[in-house]
Amino acid sequence: MTDAQTTFEYRQGQLHAEDLPLADLARQYGTPLYVYSQTAIERQFDAYKEGLGDHPGLICYAVKANSNLAVLDALARRGAGFDIVSLGELERVLAAGGDPAKVVFSGVAKQADEMRRALDVGIHCFNIESEGELERLNQVAGEMGRVANISIRVNPDVDAQTHPYISTGLKQNKFGIAIEEAPRVYRHAASLPHIAVVGVDFHIGSQILKSEPFEDATDRVLALVDELADQGIRLKHVDIGGGLGVRYQEGEVEPDVRAYVRAVAAHLKQRNLELILEPGRSIVANAGVLLTRVEYLKYNGDHAFAILDAGMNDQIRPALYQAWMDVQAVRPHEDGTEAAWDLVGPICETGDFLAKERRLNLKPDDLLAVMSAGAYGFVMASNYNSRNRPAEVMVAGNRSQVVRRRETLDDQITLESRLS
Numbered sequence: 001m002t003d004a005q006t007t008f009e010y011r012q013g014q015l016h017a018e019d020l021p022l023a024d025l026a027r028q029y030g031t032p033l034y035v036y037s038q039t040a041i042e043r044q045f046d047a048y049k050e051g052l053g054d055h056p057g058l059i060c061y062a063v064k065a066n067s068n069l070a071v072l073d074a075l076a077r078r079g080a081g082f083d084i085v086s087l088g089e090l091e092r093v094l095a096a097g098g099d100p101a102k103v104v105f106s107g108v109a110k111q112a113d114e115m116r117r118a119l120d121v122g123i124h125c126f127n128i129e130s131e132g133e134l135e136r137l138n139q140v141a142g143e144m145g146r147v148a149n150i151s152i153r154v155n156p157d158v159d160a161q162t163h164p165y166i167s168t169g170l171k172q173n174k175f176g177i178a179i180e181e182a183p184r185v186y187r188h189a190a191s192l193p194h195i196a197v198v199g200v201d202f203h204i205g206s207q208i209l210k211s212e213p214f215e216d217a218t219d220r221v222l223a224l225v226d227e228l229a230d231q232g233i234r235l236k237h238v239d240i241g242g243g244l245g246v247r248y249q250e251g252e253v254e255p256d257v258r259a260y261v262r263a264v265a266a267h268l269k270q271r272n273l274e275l276i277l278e279p280g281r282s283i284v285a286n287a288g289v290l291l292t293r294v295e296y297l298k299y300n301g302d303h304a305f306a307i308l309d310a311g312m313n314d315q316i317r318p319a320l321y322q323a324w325m326d327v328q329a330v331r332p333h334e335d336g337t338e339a340a341w342d343l344v345g346p347i348c349e350t351g352d353f354l355a356k357e358r359r360l361n362l363k364p365d366d367l368l369a370v371m372s373a374g375a376y377g378f379v380m381a382s383n384y385n386s387r388n389r390p391a392e393v394m395v396a397g398n399r400s401q402v403v404r405r406r407e408t409l410d411d412q413i414t415l416e417s418r419l420s
């Protein structure tokens with residue numbers, strides 16, 4: 001058990017979020033419901049800070065993992081920087097009180113208006129993904145009379161040993177610039193009048209449970225840093241992206257965040273380079289659960305289905321990546337027997353499941369908690385089947401607060417206009 005997982009514990013026969021019974025939260029706020037633990041989020045962020053120690057650098061939380069303003073606010077107060085991929089994420093960071101000078105801007109498709117706003121508020125660095133983007137940024141910065149700090153995202157071509165959909169550092173992925181091409185692109189960048197070359201970055205994938213792929217990629221990139229220095233292009237930082245995984249199921253070992261950061265930082269020791277990290281999942285995944293209620297139990301032949309009030313529109317990871325997510329009974333029964341249930345949602349798709357063949361002792365109306373749901377949960381929720389997206393609640397100790405109210409059908413309908 002890790003620190004983050006002990007946040008959701010059984011006490012007096014029922015599952016709690018910190019000091020509050022999840023069943024009370026379900027009664028108070030309804031289901032489906034995302035519940036986050038502020039303490040767990042802060043603890044994970046602190047582990048990154050401690051790992052970095054006095055090595056100069058920045059921990060830029062990847063907003064895409066969970067962009068709720070309360071999450072961003074808690075992290076901003078602890079000194080986090082932020083990794084953003086859109087204007088929307090930038091505005092969220094600013095609204096939450098985040099410091100723009102600690103923002104790095106990733107993403108393959110940055111638009112001119114996004115660049116303008118980011119330059120206007122003075123972000124730390126643009127992580128450039130193509131030569132076209134470099135040209136566009138030089139042009140936009142020039143029009144504004146500014147100079148943009150950039151790093152180039154290189155593709156170190158290492159195998160991150162993760163799911164192909166969330167592996168990003170291979171040649172066949174759309175991200176970054178091939179590392180062999182990088183010296184030429186750097187020389188070009190250094191010649192542009194409205195560009196200041198400050199760093200290099202990579203991001204090799206997500207849900208990576210070992211530090212070796214990061215260390216390999218760092219070494220490949222440091223060889224590039226040295227080559228550039230020989231050509232008079234001196235970088236100030238190396239940004240190793242995000243990607244450290246969490247333990248979703250038994251048999252997986254939760255990575256030690258502090259040891260991982262220390263291991264990578266050790267590779268930079270000989271050189272005077274800042275270390276930037278962009279962790280998303282490892283900060284929030286185990287700090288959240290999705291609460292859902294059993295609507296019906298049903299047998300098709302001898303196949304047992306528990307039909308839940310949450311589906312793939314609320315939590316898409318199992319459907320999209322065949323991700324395995326742990327599901328726990330909020331108040332396990334003392335009587336009755338276990339069966340192997342497919343836990344399915346209300347959506348009209350065969351792929352609408354949260355888990356398959358889970359041995360649980362279920363009755364209608366039971367509450368279930370989908371564990372490790374704090375990352376890539378609500379942010380990937382949709383209105384498919386015109387369902388309202390769930391509410392989000394933040395727990396701290398024995399207090400809970402709605403940090404995003406449940407959508408209503410009115411919210412959905414007022415976004416549209418009718419043809420007359």
Ligand SMILES: Cc1ncc(COP(=O)(O)O)c(C=O)c1O
Pocket residue numbers: 062065083106107203205206207241242243244278279280281282
């Ligand atoms: C550029 C970049 N940085 C950071 C992240 C965050 O990754 P993770 O949530 O796996 O830490 C991602 C997403 O994979 C990303 O694409």
Ligand SMILES: N[C@@H](CCCC[NH3+])C(=O)O
Pocket residue numbers: 064166206207317321375376
């Ligand atoms: N959304 C994915 C990870 C993608 C990370 C973003 N590049 C997940 O739930 O595992």
